Amino acid sequence: MDDKDLGADLAGVLIPEDRLQAKIRELAATVDADYDGRDLLLVGVLKGAVMVMADLARALHSPVSMDWMAVSSYGSGTKSSGVVRILKDLEADITDRHVLIVEDIIDSGLTLSWLVSNLQSRNPASLEICALLRKPEAVQTEIDVRYVGFDIPNEFVVGYGLDYDEKYRNLPFVGTLAPHVYGGRA
Numbered sequence: 001m002d003d004k005d006l007g008a009d010l011a012g013v014l015i016p017e018d019r020l021q022a023k024i025r026e027l028a029a030t031v032d033a034d035y036d037g038r039d040l041l042l043v044g045v046l047k048g049a050v051m052v053m054a055d056l057a058r059a060l061h062s063p064v065s066m067d068w069m070a071v072s073s074y075g076s077g078t079k080s081s082g083v084v085r086i087l088k089d090l091e092a093d094i095t096d097r098h099v100l101i102v103e104d105i106i107d108s109g110l111t112l113s114w115l116v117s118n119l120q121s122r123n124p125a126s127l128e129i130c131a132l133l134r135k136p137e138a139v140q141t142e143i144d145v146r147y148v149g150f151d152i153p154n155e156f157v158v159g160y161g162l163d164y165d166e167k168y169r170n171l172p173f174v175g176t177l178a179p180h181v182y183g184g185r186a
């Protein structure tokens with residue numbers, strides 16, 4: 001995306017690519033140390049987590065398995081509908097497995113709190129969360145998150161997997177969206 005497009009749609013760059021990548025290497029080192037060679041299943045939450053999942057998995061030194069779930073609560077807007085739908089379920093049976101959910105963002109927390117209770121009911125050996133971004137001012141529900149990349153302000157962000165109306169996911173950095181793009185209804 002060139003500077004002209006950037007200027008049109010984004011209010012600014014919140015987290016540049018080099019800081020994202022450095023944080024992911026840091027998170028991977030902690031995950032490696034914590035699991036210490038134990039068999040680990042990474043569960044990526046589509047679609048937002050594709051970038052963090054791909055980069056985190058490659059930064060890990062331990063061998064891991066990867067599976068995906070697709071859930072959606074935002075549709076095309078900037079507010080959670082609060083209703084989480086499974087669009088695609090896991091292929092793996094997670095009974096007795098060590099599971100690490102990999103998410104791009106905790107905003108209201110509604111998606112993850114639903115997902116945790118859903119996956120917990122399948123009796124994994126352990127269940128933890130790694131979220132690249134978290135908005136402390138927006139979180140509506142207490143969630144025990146083991147690995148967090150960045151706490152960010154309560155603004156709608158895009159890039160590095162995060163979309164607005166399915167766009168901007170391919171930006172290599174995290175930026176804030178200019179209000180004119182979504183009509184200022186954040």
Ligand SMILES: O=P(O)(O)OC[C@H]1O[C@H](OP(=O)(O)OP(=O)(O)O)[C@H](O)[C@@H]1O
Nearest residue numbers: 046047048072073074107108109110111
């Ligand atoms: O904490 P919350 O308020 O629940 O918001 C976080 C969730 O919302 C986004 O997903 P979305 O439903 O937009 O699907 P997507 O990943 O396909 O964009 C994001 O990727 C998280 O999964």
Ligand code: HPA
Nearest residue numbers: 107155156157158162163
């Ligand atoms: O700030 C956000 N940006 C994009 N998608 C999201 N889903 C929850 N919060 C956000």
Ligand SMILES: [Mg+2]
Nearest residue numbers: 048074162163
């Ligand atoms: Mg989305």
